[in-house]
Amino acid sequence: MLRITHKALLGKTHLTKIGLLNEKPLHAALKDWYCEPEDRVEVEVDNYIIDIQRGDTLIELQTKNFSQIKRKVSDLSSRHPLRLVHPIAHSKWIIKLGENGESTLGRRKSPKQGTYFDIFHELVSFPNLIRNPNFTLHVLLIHEEELRQKVTNGSWRRRGWKTVERRLLKVIDSQHFQTPEDFARLLPKDLPDPFTTLTLAKALSKPRRLAQRMAFCLREMGAIQAVGRQGNAITYSV
Numbered sequence: 001m002l003r004i005t006h007k008a009l010l011g012k013t014h015l016t017k018i019g020l021l022n023e024k025p026l027h028a029a030l031k032d033w034y035c036e037p038e039d040r041v042e043v044e045v046d047n048y049i050i051d052i053q054r055g056d057t058l059i060e061l062q063t064k065n066f067s068q069i070k071r072k073v074s075d076l077s078s079r080h081p082l083r084l085v086h087p088i089a090h091s092k093w094i095i096k097l098g099e100n101g102e103s104t105l106g107r108r109k110s111p112k113q114g115t116y117f118d119i120f121h122e123l124v125s126f127p128n129l130i131r132n133p134n135f136t137l138h139v140l141l142i143h144e145e146e147l148r149q150k151v152t153n154g155s156w157r158r159r160g161w162k163t164v165e166r167r168l169l170k171v172i173d174s175q176h177f178q179t180p181e182d183f184a185r186l187l188p189k190d191l192p193d194p195f196t197t198l199t200l201a202k203a204l205s206k207p208r209r210l211a212q213r214m215a216f217c218l219r220e221m222g223a224i225q226a227v228g229r230q231g232n233a234i235t236y237s238v
Contacts, residue, residue, distance in 0.1 A: 026144065029168035030061050030087060045080065048072055057081045063166070066125035074126060077135040086122065088114040090141040090172060096161065097149045105150070114141065116175060116186065117206060120214040127217035130180055137177040143169040180223035184238060186214075187224075194227050194235035 031051055035041065043053040052059035058080050062069055066086075076082050092110040097103065119139050129135050147165040177183055188203040195203075201211035215236055218224040224236045 024063065024166065026063050026087070026166040026168055027061055030063070030085070030140070033168065033171060034059065034061065034085060046076060048076060050076075057083055059083045059085060061085045063087060064122070066122040070126050073135070074129060077129065077132050079134075081134050081136075083136045083138055085138045085140065086119065087140045087142045087144070087168075087171075088116070088118050089144045089146075090114050091143045093143075093145045093169075095145055095147045097147060097164070099150045099152070101149050101164070110146075116141070117204065117210060117214065119177075120210060120217050123217045124213050127220040128222075130177065130183065130221045139175050139177065140171050141173040142171050145169060180218070180221040183218060183221065184223040187218075187238065194230075194237045196230055196233040196235055198233060 031041065035052060036054065038054070039059075040053045041051065043050045045053070045058060050058045051061050058076055060069065060073060060076075060082065062084060063086070069084075073082060073084055090113055092112065092114075093107055094110055095107045096105040098105055116139055119137070123137075130137065145167040146163055147167070148161040149164045150160055151162045152160070187200075191203050192199060197208055197211040197215050200215060201208040204211060215224065215234075219226065219236065224238050226234050227237045228235045
């Protein structure tokens with residue numbers, strides 16, 4: 001697995017965002033941060049608009065909902081080298097705004113910390129695509145701000161708060177995933193063989209829901225295989 005840690009990459013700050021119609025601030029800031037001098041942006045390729053073209057490589061940034069771009073990345077990567085870039089919030093500061101969207105009611109740091117394991121929440125949309133040698137996934141760990149506005153008709157789960165914007169503060173680390181083996185290296189070294197999603201969750205100190213999604217993705221991409229059952233639970237082996 002390739003870990004990008006050199007200072008030129010991690011120390012780069014994002015530039016003024018590109019003011020494109022409907023482009024969210026986090027997406028625009030990441031595109032500015034990611035671009036190199038010779039890159040082309042917003043390029044049409046095979047009837048799709050691509051965020052960045054770097055030589056022969058197409059670079060697409062997606063901040064959430066991989067399901068929305070499943071057809072696009074699957075189709076393009078069948079003919080072109082394609083890199084999908086996805087940010088995970090390692091640290092997040094939540095800013096609460098009043099109903100007018102202008103007055104700031106408070107700012108606090110979320111207790112949740114994102115890790116590379118969170119990529120499996122999104123990767124369930126197309127886990128087998130990693131078998132395609134044209135496809136690469138580049139995951140960024142970032143610090144971000146999330147703006148929430150008080151609304152009268154918001155979700156009851158959010159208690160009347162709606163996320164209206166995400167802002168990039170800093171990119172702190174990144175990893176490239178190019179093969180199923182790259183993802184398999186995220187498995188704990190002391191994981192028993194065979195294992196269940198319950199033992200995987202305990203080994204990772206993560207919720208079982210994430211362990212189930214991780215096992216599904218690894219199985220679909222061929223990094224692990226189902227070998228039997230332990231009661232009602234499927235057992236897996238690397």
